[in-house]
Amino acid sequence: MKDDYNYITMIERATDIMDLIFTTNRELGVSEISHELSLPKATVYRILITLAKGGFISKGHETEKYTLGGKFIKYSDRVKRDINVYTIAKPYMGQLADKVGETVNLAIDYDNQSLIIDRENGEQTSLLSKLVSDAPYNCSSSGKIFLSHKSDDEIRDYFNKGHAKQRTIKSITSIEDFSHQRKDILEKGYAIDDEEYDYGLYCIGRPVFTHSKKLMAVISLSGPKSRLEHKGFQFIIDSLSETVNVIQNKINKLEINE
Numbered sequence: 001m002k003d004d005y006n007y008i009t010m011i012e013r014a015t016d017i018m019d020l021i022f023t024t025n026r027e028l029g030v031s032e033i034s035h036e037l038s039l040p041k042a043t044v045y046r047i048l049i050t051l052a053k054g055g056f057i058s059k060g061h062e063t064e065k066y067t068l069g070g071k072f073i074k075y076s077d078r079v080k081r082d083i084n085v086y087t088i089a090k091p092y093m094g095q096l097a098d099k100v101g102e103t104v105n106l107a108i109d110y111d112n113q114s115l116i117i118d119r120e121n122g123e124q125t126s127l128l129s130k131l132v133s134d135a136p137y138n139c140s141s142s143g144k145i146f147l148s149h150k151s152d153d154e155i156r157d158y159f160n161k162g163h164a165k166q167r168t169i170k171s172i173t174s175i176e177d178f179s180h181q182r183k184d185i186l187e188k189g190y191a192i193d194d195e196e197y198d199y200g201l202y203c204i205g206r207p208v209f210t211h212s213k214k215l216m217a218v219i220s221l222s223g224p225k226s227r228l229e230h231k232g233f234q235f236i237i238d239s240l241s242e243t244v245n246v247i248q249n250k251i252n253k254l255e256i257n258e
Contacts, residue, residue, distance in 0.1 A: 013039060014047050018056060018068065027065035084256050085208060085217045086118055089247050093120045093219065096243040100236060102223035104243075107142040107205075110134075112163050114143035114218065122223065138164035138178065139171040139196040141205030142218035148182045148191070149207070149215045155182075170196045190237065195225060202228050204237055206244040210257045219244050 016037055021028055030048065034041045048066055051057045055071035086106060093104045102122035107114045116133045137143035137158060147155060158164065159175040172178050185191045193203040205220035221240050228236055 010047070013037070013043065014051060017044065017047055018051065021057065021066060021068055027060055027063055027067050029063075029065045033066075084258055085251070088250050088254075088256075089208070089217070089219060090118065092243050092247055093118065096120070096221070096239060097122045100221065100231065100239050102221050102228065102236070105142070105203075105205075105218075105220045105222060107218045107220065109146040109215070112158065113137060114140050114146055116142075123227070135197055136163065136165050136167070138173065139167045139193060140220075141191040141193040141203040142220045144172075144178075144181065144185060144191040144193070145205055145207050145218050146215065147178070148185045155179075167197050168195055168199055170194060172196065190240070200224055200226075204233075204240055206240055208244060208247055208251065211252050211255045212257050214257070216251070219247065 017033055020033060020036055028036075030041055030044050033039070033048075034044045037044070048057065048059075052059055052066070052069070055069045057066045058069040059066050085108075089106050093106060097104045097120035100122065104120045104122070105116045106118040107116045109115075113134045113136055116135075135143050137147040147158065150158075155178070156175060159173075159178070164173045164178075165171065166173050172181065181191075190204060190206045193201070193205075195201060197203070201222065202225035203220050203222040205218045207215055208217045208219060210216045219240065221236060
């Protein structure tokens with residue numbers, strides 16, 4: 001428990017230091033930060049070295065003082081893009097979940113996986129309670145879309161490095177098997193997870209692009225396979241497509257490219 005407390009305390013101190021550098025809007029040295037935050041210089045120095053190693057702050061070679069690092073530029077661009085697609089998609093995702101009675105997900109491409117940043121719940125089951133916020137490329141509908149739009153070298157690298165995990169007996173773990181699905185995904189404009197992530201779970205995903213035709217996110221619909229089959233897979237696909245088309249048209253109209 002004590003170790004957990006110390007770990008959390010160090011994170012809080014690190015965020016306090018970054019906030020101070022941000023609000024001060026100028027380079028700060030170890031002594032200044034130590035004085036402003038009432039922290040020991042040795043503690044401040046260790047945190048600064050760690051943050052600099054991660055690219056969160058940058059040290060001036062001549063001044064020996066610190067400013068915010070370039071990583072925040074990358075994070076800022078990602079946040080702006082995600083907020084845009086989230087803001088536009090959110091109300092339509094809710095309408096789709098109400099219409100079909102199934103869970104609707106909004107996912108982005110992040111760190112060799114599909115990361116769900118928002119979810120609208122439909123009818124709940126114990127199966128859907130197991131849904132996680134991230135899933136491998138190879139065994140999720142959104143992940144397969146993200147992977148399909150990558151270069152041949154990137155796809156080869158993904159499989160060669162062993163990122164493709166065997167979640168069920170249906171999970172795709174070879175580049176040869178994925179290549180066949182990739183062609184189908186790009187032609188049809190949607191991907192299916194047929195019990196590839198978890199037994200009994202079925203998911204259909206469609207891509208959302210920026211105004212300049214760059215893959216932006218994936219809207220997917222998840223539910224128990226037997227229930228989706230009863231409602232009709234074509235009804236599910238058509239309903240998802242209608243919603244994504246509305247979202248896509250709004251993105252194009254607003255000329256969103258982030």
